Amino acid sequence: MRHLRALVRGRVSDRVAKALVTAIAAAAVLLGFVAESWAANLLDLDFWLSGPNYKAVVPLCDEPAPLARIQSRFSTKEHRFWNTELKIVGFESLREVAFMPWASGTIPRRFCSGQVLVSDGSFHRIDYVILEDTGIIGATWGVEWCVVGLDRNWAYNPACRMARP
Numbered sequence: 001m002r003h004l005r006a007l008v009r010g011r012v013s014d015r016v017a018k019a020l021v022t023a024i025a026a027a028a029v030l031l032g033f034v035a036e037s038w039a040a041n042l043l044d045l046d047f048w049l050s051g052p053n054y055k056a057v058v059p060l061c062d063e064p065a066p067l068a069r070i071q072s073r074f075s076t077k078e079h080r081f082w083n084t085e086l087k088i089v090g091f092e093s094l095r096e097v098a099f100m101p102w103a104s105g106t107i108p109r110r111f112c113s114g115q116v117l118v119s120d121g122s123f124h125r126i127d128y129v130i131l132e133d134t135g136i137i138g139a140t141w142g143v144e145w146c147v148v149g150l151d152r153n154w155a156y157n158p159a160c161r162m163a164r165p
Helices: 002-009 014-036 042-048 064-082
Strands: 088-099 109-118 123-131 142-147
Touching: 064 088, 064 123, 064 142, 088 123
Parallel strands: none
Antiparallel strands: 088 109, 109 123, 123 142
């Protein structure tokens, strides 16, 4: 305390002043580390850390909106990355494979499968999943899909198995 009064009055040596400044800086750093590890306060728990609020509202397998999104993205992918003019012309035999097959609290998913007619006249199996809150900025549903035989970058290899539950 005597050194602190002397520091305030300007009558302390440089060595003591440096030691005091170093001690205060070390205490501030230590307090910063301790403050980061404190738990959330009641306001954080009540309003900001509530967790996912899924409602399990995802479109059905044969609804037009997910199918139109698949058609659009398929033709864009084929044209932009593989330099082909392939397009999905139609969908057949669409069916739900599974709905929310995993533990509760996970993102609700509807797994679907069916056949697609591609513009070259061939039929291919399609596996797709419609997911809640995975669209643009999490505001709507999203869809991931794989057409067997046309998964050129092997994202869902082998034979689109990774697009199924």
